[in-house]
Amino acid sequence: GENVEQHPSTLSVQEGDSAVIKCTYSDSASNYFPWYKQELGKRPQLIIDIRSNVGEKKDQRIAVTLNKTAKHFSLHITETQPEDSAVYFCAASPRGQNFVFGPGTRLSVLP
Amino acid sequence: DTAVSQTPKYLVTQMGNDKSIKCEQNLGHDTMYWYKQDSKKFLKIMFSYNNKELIINETVPNRFSPKSPDKAHLNLHINSLELGDSAVYFCASSQGAGRETQYFGPGTRLLVL
Numbered sequence: 360g361e362n363v364e365q366h367p368s369t370l371s372v373q374e375g376d377s378a379v380i381k382c383t384y385s386d387s388a389s390n391y392f393p394w395y396k397q398e399l400g401k402r403p404q405l406i407i408d409i410r411s412n413v414g415e416k417k418d419q420r421i422a423v424t425l426n427k428t429a430k431h432f433s434l435h436i437t438e439t440q441p442e443d444s445a446v447y448f449c450a451a452s453p454r455g456q457n458f459v460f461g462p463g464t465r466l467s468v469l470p
Numbered sequence: 471d472t473a474v475s476q477t478p479k480y481l482v483t484q485m486g487n488d489k490s491i492k493c494e495q496n497l498g499h500d501t502m503y504w505y506k507q508d509s510k511k512f513l514k515i516m517f518s519y520n521n522k523e524l525i526i527n528e529t530v531p532n533r534f535s536p537k538s539p540d541k542a543h544l545n546l547h548i549n550s551l552e553l554g555d556s557a558v559y560f561c562a563s564s565q566g567a568g569r570e571t572q573y574f575g576p577g578t579r580l581l582v583l
Contacts, residue, residue, distance in 0.1 A: 390569065391568060391569040393571065393572075397511075401576075402560060402574040402575060402576050402577055403513065403560070403574050404574070405571050405572070408571070410569065446511055448513060452568045452569060453568075454568060454569075455567055455568040455569075456567065456568055457503070457515050457518050457525065457567060457568070458515065458572065459515075460512075460513040460514075460515075462510075462511075462512055463511045463512070463513070465511075
């Protein structure tokens with residue numbers, strides 16, 4: 360089955376700096392890669408996703424890149440703000456099957 | 471206009487008891503899920519339910535059973551609760567499985583004493 364790894368497990372950045380979170384997956388049949396943000400005490404919410412026919416996608420300050428050959432994808436957050444502090448989860452979805460989530464990255468944006 | 475709702479929000483109970491958590495979605499989705507999030511924040515899928523097809527994560531004890539009275543509801547029943555069942559349980563829904571956005575409920579924090 361699919362296995363998703365995520366690094367780093369914790370990340371601290373200064374406000375205004377960029378943050379990068381990386382994930383790798385094992386199943387080459389995976390074709391959908393969402394990223395979820397979970398603020399403290401709240402529910403996970405989708406922030407961006409990418410499908411296997413696209414190499415990069417951007418939405419304002421966040422972007423995701425996908426390298427299918429290497430089976431890894433990354434989340435990039437630019438100009439970080441305190442409200443970006445949260446746990447971020449990547450996930451991979453083999454065709455038509457349920458998501459497999461990574462273990463999460465706790466991002467802290469320091470003022 | 472809550473999309474995915476769960477009740478109760480908090481549940482404190484004794485070991486050995488049986489409890490249920492309810493989930494409802496008003497998005498018209500045909501797939502619903504239950505996830506367990508432990509103290510280390512790992513999100514593990516327990517069940518998915520689509521058009522009466524139940525897919526069970528093989529690691530889930532058979533003390534846990536999902537019940538779906540209709541497409542908009544997927545309840546979670548837990549028998550003989552154990553200390554290790556303490557976690558936050560999230561319900562979610564999506565329009566189809568796989569490549570679709572999942573919308574999560576607010577979570578139910580279960581504490582077994």
